[in-house]
């Protein structure tokens with residue numbers, strides 16, 4: 731098995747911009763006219779955040795390997811946006827803002843949780 735390079739990206743668990751260590755790569759599917767050089771490859775990558783230690787599973791589709799075109803989506807953890815369906819935009823924004831600093835800055839987190847509660851109160855007609 732070949733070595734998987736680390737990447738620096740925002741961890742979907744702790745929201746820190748940090749190194750995501752490559753742990754495993756599995757070629758899911760590939761195809762093309764040339765038997766030796768497929769023109770598209772789809773693979774899964776398992777990474778581990780060096781800050782929080784949580785796993786991240788990503789699916790990458792290289793449409794044209796020579797051109798370097800790749801589309802990537804995170805399979806785990808599933809994006810929190812999906813579970814925000816039906817939640818008012820102002821509340822969702824306040825929630826995302828609070829979560830983004832949760833593991834970095836406790837004081838800012840406390841302030842933003844206060845704003846989240848305020849946004850909920852306003853949505854419920856209790857603000858002022």
Ligand SMILES: [Zn+2]
Pocket residue numbers: 741742743744745746779780781782783784
């Ligand atoms: Zn993390």
